Amino acid sequence: xxxxxxxxxxxxxxxxxxxxxxxxxxxxxxxxxxxxxxxxxxxxxxxxxxxxxxxxxxxxxxxxxxxxxxxxxxxxxxxxxxxxxxxxxxxxxxxxxxxxxxxxxxxxxxxxxxxxxxxxxxxxx
Amino acid sequence: xxxxxxxxxxxxxxxxxxxxxxxxxxxxxxxxxxxxxxxxxxxxxxxxxxxxxxxxxxxxxxxxxxxxxxxxxxxxxxxxxxxxxxxxxxxxxxxxxxxxxxxxxxxxxxxxxxxxxxxxxxxxxxxxxxxxxxxxxxxxxxxxxxxxxxxxxx
Numbered sequence: 001x002x003x004x005x006x007x008x009x010x011x012x013x014x015x016x017x018x019x020x021x022x023x024x025x026x027x028x029x030x031x032x033x034x035x036x037x038x039x040x041x042x043x044x045x046x047x048x049x050x051x052x053x054x055x056x057x058x059x060x061x062x063x064x065x066x067x068x069x070x071x072x073x074x075x076x077x078x079x080x081x082x083x084x085x086x087x088x089x090x091x092x093x094x095x096x097x098x099x100x101x102x103x104x105x106x107x108x109x110x111x112x113x114x115x116x117x118x119x120x121x122x123x124x125x
Numbered sequence: 126x127x128x129x130x131x132x133x134x135x136x137x138x139x140x141x142x143x144x145x146x147x148x149x150x151x152x153x154x155x156x157x158x159x160x161x162x163x164x165x166x167x168x169x170x171x172x173x174x175x176x177x178x179x180x181x182x183x184x185x186x187x188x189x190x191x192x193x194x195x196x197x198x199x200x201x202x203x204x205x206x207x208x209x210x211x212x213x214x215x216x217x218x219x220x221x222x223x224x225x226x227x228x229x230x231x232x233x234x235x236x237x238x239x240x241x242x243x244x245x246x247x248x249x250x251x252x253x254x255x256x257x258x259x260x261x262x263x264x265x266x267x268x269x270x271x272x273x274x275x276x277x278x279x
Contacts, residue, residue: 026158045249050173053250 003111019105046072062094080114173247174220185231185265204228219248
C-alpha cells in the first residue's frame with residue numbers, strides 16, 4: 001500500500017491545493033489544504049462518510065477564496081479516486097476574481113498517482 | 126521395532142484424519158473482510174458528527190448503544206429482541222442526527238445485526254448525509270465468526 005498519497009495542484013491566482021489521502025481504518029480520507037503566498041487559507045476533510053463540503057469562504061488580507069463545492073470519490077477497483085472542487089479565487093489585492101472547476105487530485109486504489117495525475121507530471125517534463 | 130510400526134501408523138492416521146477434518150471446516154474467512162464485531166466488546170462507528178458506540182451482550186441478543194454528537198452524550202439505548210428499535214432525533218450545537226437503530230438478534234446460523242437509517246450532519250463541511258444499512262454484525266452462541274488476517278479498526 002502506497003498510502004498516504006499526496007498531490008499539490010495550483011488553482012488560480014497563486015492559490016494552491018494540497019490533497020493528502022490517508023487510509024484510516026480501511027477508509028480513504030482526503031485532507032485538502034488551500035494555501036496562498038500568505039500561508040494556509042483553510043482545510044477540508046472528505047471521505048466516503050462525508051463526500052462533499054462547502055460552501056466555504058476563506059479570506060486572508062484582501063485575498064478571497066470561495067469553495068462552492070468540493071466532491072470526493074474513493075478509489076475502488078479500476079476507478080481512480082478523485083477530489084473535484086468548484087469555486088473562485090481573487091489575487092492578493094482582492095482583484096481578478098477567477099473561477100475554477102477542476103479535479104485537484106486523483107489516485108488509484110493502491111494509493112499511487114492516478115492516470116490524470118501521471119499525465120500532468122509527464123507534461124511538465 | 127515391531128512395536129514402533131503401529132505407533133507410527135497411528136500417528137500418520139491421526140494426522141490424516143485431523144487434516145481431513147480441518148479441510149471440511151467452512152472457510153468463510155477466505156473471502157470475507159473483517160467486518161464482524163465480537164460480542165462482549167465495545168465497538169464504534171463514526172458518521173460525521175455522530176459517533177455510535179455499541180456493546181453487544183455476550184449472548185448476542187442485547188445491544189447497548191451510546192450516541193455522541195460532537196463528542197458529547199446525546200442518546201442512549203438498550204435494544205433487546207422485544208424492544209429492538211430506537212428512534213432518535215438529536216441536536217447538539219451545530220451537529221444533528223435523526224433516524225433509527227434496529228437490532229436483529231443473532232440466530233443459530235445467521236449473524237446478529239445492528240441496522241441504521243440515519244441522517245447525520247458534518248458541520249465542518251456544512252453538509253448533511255444519509256446512512257442506510259448495517260452498522261454492525263456479529264456471531265454468538267459458539268458459532269465461530271470468520272477470522273481473516275487483516276484487521277479493520279472500527
